[in-house]
Amino acid sequence: MNDEAFAQLVDAQYAPLYRFALSLARNGSDAGDLVQQTFFIWATKGHGLRELSKAKSWLFTTLYREFLRGRRRDARSSSLEDLPPGEKEPAAEDFDRVSKMDAATVMSALQSVDEAFRAPLTLFYLEDLSYQEIAATLDVPVGTVMSRLSRGKAQLRTALSSADSGGKVLPFPQPKGHRHS
């Protein structure tokens, strides 16, 4: 891939990748590093991909793997059964609430959602990938993606309600042995 094509790929993908990374890493500095590292890997390995149309999925997949690689292994050991459920159904006021919020508050609420739900949820809201592509990116079955979207949205609504009522957006409680980086 020549420099011009690479620059075009960066221009098209670095912003959504940064948003995904920001939701995972929860701080801008680490998110920027993740995006930079992802494109560096592309430059060293990914240029071998024959179909440029697959570049988007490849970049999201690689970023997610880099995120997992960079954090503690024990954070992966929790099972979904241990994670707190979220049952909040959407209500008419939810839409108005979100519309009036600033983007940083919404991102903060998203960052408070448990990681197992946060990754598919962010990819869903970025709208770049279908649920099948999200499943491939995160290396989980399609049914798992749907389940995590459902529960993640419920957690997000709760977090948004909390933020709207003036409460600080706190991460959802983690099961024993589950820690974020």
Add this chain to the structure above:
Amino acid sequence: MKTAEAKFILGAFRPGGGDEGDPAFAEALRMTSGDPQLGAWFAQARAHDLAVASKLAEIQPPYGLREAIVAGARVGGRQRRPAATWGWMALAAALLVAVGLYAFRGSPPGTTATRQLADYAITDMVQGKHGSRGAPAGALVARLQTEGAPMPGAGDIDFENLRETGCRTLNFAGHDLLEVCFARDGAEFHLYVTRRDGPLGDAVAKGPDFVSEAGGAAAVWSDGRFDYVVATEAGVAALRRLL
């Protein structure tokens, strides 16, 4: 299909309509027309999803990230190997070694590796958010600010300790690069340190080599274990006085 199942499936339907043609959603979408309660639920859920997606799209990457990506990947791109048979790769590798040996033996000021490291440091000096934490970083800064103190060598840098105790750590082409800021003789300097086994390998010359650009000047050198850059906006003359 029951209502609960339809809700479950529709939860994965992208609010902007990106899944309109996906047959996996067809039955659930049809149900929203025949079931007013489900239809109302879907309308609310979609409006909410759309609002969140819109807010997420407002988040902008930090200034300078794009340039850092392009500069960092350029280093990676130069390291890549073309797809080829093993025979051609062996020949190419032999040529690379020969050219590399020839190129680095002379190591004139401004070699590619020196330039890349200097470019990165100057860009960060101008655009980055600076500030390190931790006692080891503080001690290093205090030493650097001492009049007449030499620039650090391998024996002075506890790379791991600095990184783990809060020294500002950047990502240079996939490898850690530490940075501290210090002042001397009324000028501000930024010291960057990366391991010799990083992306540039042993390509950085013993130096010091000086690079001057529009944004600032940098001195680049290596002690065999670490590569160093000091960047400043005070010019090459200030760097020469410092070193």
